[in-house]
Amino acid sequence: MTLTQELESKVQALKSMECKTCLFDSSFVKIEEDGECEMCKLQEKQRNQAREPWEKVLDRIKKKGKGRKYDCLIGISGGEDSSVLLYLAVKVWNLRVLVLHFNNRTNTPEATNNIKVLIDNLNVNFIEYFPAKKEYDDLTDSLLKAGVPDADLSNDVIMSKLTFKFAKDNGIKVTLNGHSFREEGSSPKAWSFLDTTYLLDIYKRFNHKDLYYYDVLTIWDQIHSALIGMDRISPYHYAEHNRSQTIQELKKIGWKPYGVKHGENIYTKFVGNFLLPNKFNIHKIKTYLSAAIREGNMTKGFAKEILATPPEFDLNELGERKDHILRLVNLSPIRPRSDYKQTNYKKLKPLFWLLVKLRIVPFSMYAKYCK
């Protein structure tokens, strides 16, 4: 082996250095000196931050709701995480909940059924929000044309805004979400990038105008929510809450499972199971499996066995937009995110730290974007 070859092989080995604990590697996360990746370190911090007993957190939610019509707002997708959360909130924790669903018209039949079953059985007030179709489709198309892996960003950004807007308009001080770092982990920044400035620039770049109907969460909204004392809580961070037993209860009232994680929405499933692995070599399942390994719920060997089965997606599920979407995917070259405008998170680091302390911004977001 020549010196050049030796150097090249060393560079290659460094490039693909795997975390000693999880499935992540140095091609998309930073590996620390002890051989563990930054996302393992993040999960350890999240575990330490969630030591407060759930009963105490619940007490805080109820105190905030005293004298108000609702204790909290929950956004639901028809998927398992939010369905279980809503059921627990109403039936077990006795919270008065306002329910919100953002319907981007790509729900699976199971999700549609599950939302109906929950609303019919739990006797809760429900807001279903539909975005303006043409503009939403143009926005989704822009993200495909941009050649970046953040194809489902529009969904996440509008949901954050709607949660804030409807909570504020209804005098609600607490929003609950179904995220669990223990089961889902967090996506590395290289894999998903939640930034409004970036989304707005991509839309403008490919449509030559600003978004008109579609309202996005701004940093001012986040400051506003801190000033009016809003609290963003992830109950799964504090306890397991008998999830499997709750799913059995849900099935009794007609709730239906839908297979893969986040498979309740056709477009989200297309992005996670087809677009990301095939075009960007991004396998989101590594995030969920790695989270389980870090919690000691799965061995790395077993996780690799699961990973060996390629994700499935039937393209016909995309319906009448199938050919159009595939044409955009095939015609748009992969481009770096730096081709588009972005929020300068590093400059806003002190502000975001404050928002984390006030429980408005999740710590994972601060750790990923501001450091």
Ligand SMILES: [Zn+2]
């Ligand atoms: Zn790791």
